[in-house]
Amino acid sequence: MIQLEEIDRQLRELSETQDFEIQHLTNGDLSIALYFYSSLINSKLIQERISEPFSTCHSYSEMKNILDAELFCEQVLDEKEVIPKLLEGYSLITINDTFYSFYSSKVINDKVDYAKNEASVQGPPFALTEDSYANINLIRRRYASSNLMVKEKEVGKKPKTKLYVLYDKHVVKETVLQELLQKIDDIQDEFIQASGQLENLLSQKKFNFVPLMLVSERPDRIVFSLSQGKIVILVNGSPFALIAPAVFYDFMSAMDDRYQTYWIGIGLVILRYISLFLTICLPAIYIAVISHNPEIFQVQFALSIAGSRAPVPYSSFVEVLFMLFLIEVLIEASIRLPKYIGSTATTVGGLILGQAAQEAGLVSSVMIIITSTVAIANFVVPINEMSFAIRLVKYPLIVFATLFGILGLISGAFCFLVYLVNLRSYGEPFFRLQFGKHASTNSKKRISG
Numbered sequence: 499m500i501q502l503e504e505i506d507r508q509l510r511e512l513s514e515t516q517d518f519e520i521q522h523l524t525n526g527d528l529s530i531a532l533y534f535y536s537s538l539i540n541s542k543l544i545q546e547r548i549s550e551p552f553s554t555c556h557s558y559s560e561m562k563n564i565l566d567a568e569l570f571c572e573q574v575l576d577e578k579e580v581i582p583k584l585l586e587g588y589s590l591i592t593i594n595d596t597f598y599s600f601y602s603s604k605v606i607n608d609k610v611d612y613a614k615n616e617a618s619v620q621g622p623p624f625a626l627t628e629d630s631y632a633n634i635n636l637i638r639r640r641y642a643s644s645n646l647m648v649k650e651k652e653v654g655k656k657p658k659t660k661l662y663v664l665y666d667k668h669v670v671k672e673t674v675l676q677e678l679l680q681k682i683d684d685i686q687d688e689f690i691q692a693s694g695q696l697e698n699l700l701s702q703k704k705f706n707f708v709p710l711m712l713v714s715e716r717p718d719r720i721v722f723s724l725s726q727g728k729i730v731i732l733v734n735g736s737p738f739a740l741i742a743p744a745v746f747y748d749f750m751s752a753m754d755d756r757y758q759t760y761w762i763g764i765g766l767v768i769l770r771y772i773s774l775f776l777t778i779c780l781p782a783i784y785i786a787v788i789s790h791n792p793e794i795f796q797v798q799f800a801l802s803i804a805g806s807r808a809p810v811p812y813s814s815f816v817e818v819l820f821m822l823f824l825i826e827v828l829i830e831a832s833i834r835l836p837k838y839i840g841s842t843a844t845t846v847g848g849l850i851l852g853q854a855a856q857e858a859g860l861v862s863s864v865m866i867i868i869t870s871t872v873a874i875a876n877f878v879v880p881i882n883e884m885s886f887a888i889r890l891v892k893y894p895l896i897v898f899a900t901l902f903g904i905l906g907l908i909s910g911a912f913c914f915l916v917y918l919v920n921l922r923s924y925g926e927p928f929f930r931l932q933f934g935k936h937a938s939t940n941s942k943k944r945i946s947g
Contacts, residue, residue, distance in 0.1 A: 534589040540604040570601035608632035620757040625715040659690040660734040669727035693738040709883040712741040743923035745930040749884035773875035782899035788814040790903025809859035
C-alpha cells in the first residue's frame with residue numbers, strides 16, 4: 499500500500515528548490531496536481547499529452563483511462579520511486595489520491611557531432627553523444643540484430659549514475675560478462691561522471707602502465723567490437739564508450755585500416771608499430787650511443803654526433819630530460835589551451851624554444867631531431883589512452899640506458915615486454931599483435947576453437 503503521507507513529505511522537501519514546480523489544474527468538474535522539475539521536463543509534451551486531454555474530461559475514471567492509455571505513463575505503486583523518477587525527467591500526476599508518473603524529459607545533449615579524438619578518412623564522421631538513449635539508437639541502427647542485449651545498471655551512492663551494458667548474447671563469453679557485471683555491482687561509493695573514471699574503478703590493478711579497456715567515441719568501432727563478442731559500457735552523460743576485453747592490437751588499429759585495401763591496411767599498422775618503437779626507444783638509444791656504445795655506428799656518424807654535442811655543457815641524460823620536459827609541457831599546453839590559439843601557441847613556442855636552445859648551446863641539433871620525431875611518432879597511435887601511456891614508458895628505458903648503455907636498454911625493453919605478456923584483460927591475454935582476420939579477440943568461435 500502506497501504511503502500518501504510519505505509522498506507528501508517528499509514533495510514538500512523538493513519544493514524548497516525553485517526549479518521544482520507544483521501546478522494544480524481544474525476544468526470545472528475535476529482537479530489534478532502536477533509535480534515536476536521545470537529544468538528537466540519538456541513543458542510542451544505535458545501540455546499536449548496531459549493538459550489538453552484533461553480539459554475535455556468530465557470524470558476521474560475518464561482521465562485515468564487517458565493516463566492508462568499513455569505509452570510512457572504508469573501508476574506509481576511505491577513511494578520510494580517518486581524522487582528517482584522526478585530526477586530522471588518524469589512528471590508526477592496526482593488524481594484522486596492516485597499517482598501516475600509520465601516520462602516528459604527534455605534532452606538537450608543528444609545532438610550527434612563529428613568525432614574529435616578518432617578522426618577517420620573514409621569512415622563515418624559522427625561520434626557518440628552525451629545521451630545514452632541516443633547512443634543506443636546509433637548502435638542499434640548499425641547493429642541490426644535481435645541478439646544485441648542492453649542491461650541497465652546504476653552505480654554510486656548519491657547521486658547514482660546510469661550505465662548501459664551492451665553485448666551480443668550469441669558471441670559474448672559468459673564468464674567475462676558475469677565478471678564485468680559483478681565488478682560494476684561492487685562500485686558503491688563513487689560518483690561516476692565519465693567513462694575514464696569508470697575504467698579506473700573497474701581496473702583490476704591500480705598501477706597499470708597501459709589501459710586494459712578500450713575507450714572509443716566511434717559507433718562503427720563499437721559495433722565492430724560487439725560483433726567480436728566484446729562488451730560495451732555506456733555511461734550516461736559521457737560521449738565515450740568502454741570496450742572490454744581489449745588486446746594490445748586494438749589500441750594500434752584504426753577503423754580506417756578496414757576501409758582501405760589489404761596491403762594499405764597492413765602497411766599502416768606496420769607504420770604505427772615502427773612509430774611506437776621510435777617514441778619508446780629513440781631517446782634511450784641516443785643516450786646509450788653517446789654515453790656508452792659509440793662503436794655501434796660508423797665512425798663518421800659518431801663523430802658528427804659528437805661534433806653537434808661539443809658546445810653542450812652537460813651529459814646526454816640531462817640533455818634528453820631537458821628536451822623531453824619541454825615537449826611534454828608543449829603537449830599539455832596544446833591540450834588545455836583554447837582550440838583557436840592552442841595550435842598557434844605551441845607551434846610558435848616549439849620552434850622558438852628549439853632554435854633558441856640549440857643556439858644557446860643547451861642541446862645539440864641531433865637532439866632537436868630526436869625530440870621532434872618522438873613527439874610526432876607518439877601521436878601516430880590512434881587511441882589516446884595508449885598514446886598517453888606510451889609517453890611514460892620511455893622514461894624507465896632512459897634510466898636503464900644511462901646506467902648500462904645498450905645492454906640496459908635491451909634489458910628494460912625485455913622487462914616491459916614481459917610485463918605486457920603477463921597482463922590479462924578480463925581473463926583474456928592482453929598482448930596480441932595480430933591483424934587481419936585473426937584480430938578478433940573474444941568471439942565464441944575463436945575461444946572454442
